[in-house]
Amino acid sequence: MGTVTKIGIIGMGHVGAHVANSLVLQGIADELYMTEICSGEASRQAKLDAEVQDLGDSLAFCPHNVALVNCGEDYAQLAQCDVIVNAAGDVSLAATNRDGELFYTTDTAKRFIEPVTAAGFGGVWVTIANPCDVVATEIWKLSGIDSNRVVGTGTALDSSRLKYALSRVTGFDQHSISAYMLGEHGASMFAALSAVSFGGKPLSQLRAEQPERFGFDLAAVEDAARQGGYVTYAGKQCTEFAVADAACRLVRAIVSNEHYITACSTLMTGEYGEYGLFTSLPCVVGADGVEEVLHLDLTDAELDEFHASCAHVRENLGRVGLA
Template identity: 30%
Template sequence: MAVINGRKAAVIGCGFVGAASAFAIMESGLFSEMVLIDANKEKAEGEALDISHGLPFSKPMQIYAGDYQDIADAAVIIVTAGAGQKPGETRLDLVKKNVGIFKSIIPQIAEVNKDAIMLIVANPVDVLTYAAWKLSGYPENRVFGSGTTLDTARFKYLLGQHLSVDSRSVHAFIIGEHGDSEIAAWSSANVSGIPIHDFCEMRGHFEHEKAMKEIADNVKNSAYEIIEKKGATYYGIAMSVRRICEAIVRDEKTILPVSSIQHDNHGISDVALSMPAIVGKNGVEGTVPISLNENEEKALKLSADTLKSVISETML
């Protein structure tokens, strides 16, 4: 096995999400080398060239198209490869197609590199994170998914809009599946330490139940709306990928709602889903307790059961 180069990233899959993620990573200045891999080598070459031409405006970096041998020393391997979500299709509709693709891709990664952090971005991300863990033989702290990092950003953005406050001052999580059974964890949501309902009332909002339902539904349906309007979502997730890479490369120990293997977390085990987790140079260093009310607990268990049934159907 090659010695890991901490300044090298690999992006596998150069569709909309992979290409946008590669661009966001180039802009971040976190890495000095990035290899792009796609089943269509010319697509990867074109993306590498296009992004490289902007380097005079950014930081020095070597960006090129390659094959699996080229990822042997990569520190972070970002897997976006898979069939995209079509209009009207749920994320879980994709599962069988994409598990099949992973059965081809993941063993090829593990064959050349056992020491990287593998970040799964392809959908349905929770099932594919579980599949990647099983197929790769990686320790579970080093294979995890982007999970509800983007959903949580959407949640904060919409709450910021609703309350006319900077979304970075909003502390709230979407947990569970990245998809239709996701849970808005309202009971722990706050704005700079002020409970969410109290802050709403400070801003003249009193119809909490109505607003909660509307905002949570908007978060859940954001991707469907964007896909309907422009065919695919990629900028938001690319910025989420960049954020997760920052946490890893800088060993930030940032708390992010990534999709990781659960162990008796709120009674949930042996499934990958999103809970707040500490992310640093070793990947997921542990999950963080989150206070949930009875309805949220029930919804979280239901979300886990939904994912487990999909996993068992795909016979992983």
């Protein structure tokens, strides 16, 4: 028999439920442990029960069987998992402000970090809850786990939005484009336009050679990536598919030990002179989480944007006593 892959999810709202469904549909998990922040609220437990039932009803259509475990609020059960996905948030609080969930998500995280840690969790955290970089920093500090074993989805999603925007203006497939949004997953993120390439050819070179195709408005493309989430939210009051898929892509890279390169949130240990906080740079992701952080040759203007973004994360850390 092969190794059984166990994945835990904390929070089965819009995003957590889609993470669960995507893990099942892609055949990533053999056992799926699901929890909810119930606080004695029957409606929250009922929501969790409903999602577990719905997933079970779908198993006949999935690649292989998955054991579905309803853990209620017993977070300690997740300690046996290879990866825990933290999707505990309240997106309505961020309707007009990227930092709107700051106090809710950091307070909520305190409720599950300790019992999971005390139960001996030795796997990898993948955290989605926003502000992503602050919550990732909190999980690292309060759990005492190796920093590489905490991975924030960070700008993995925003980088996908950037590729989608570039695809729309050039006609090239997203998979053929290398492009990263960097910094915090929030308003201060920025596009590393100096590092964008199509099939390995730098965008700067293509703009000189084919101005009719590549002479598009760079600021407009960057803004499309930055504002994509609010376009989605305006229409359905949540974002769910893309961020769930970003998390599942990280989970797959971890359990398959892929050494996959993506932008994601990780601890700064001197990168561009930044220390002690999580934010997004291109990372190599494998079985132990973040294996390596890749350094891009950023322009002076991009470096200024990176430092400004880190300063905003640091400010939010101070607001919740984590600086």
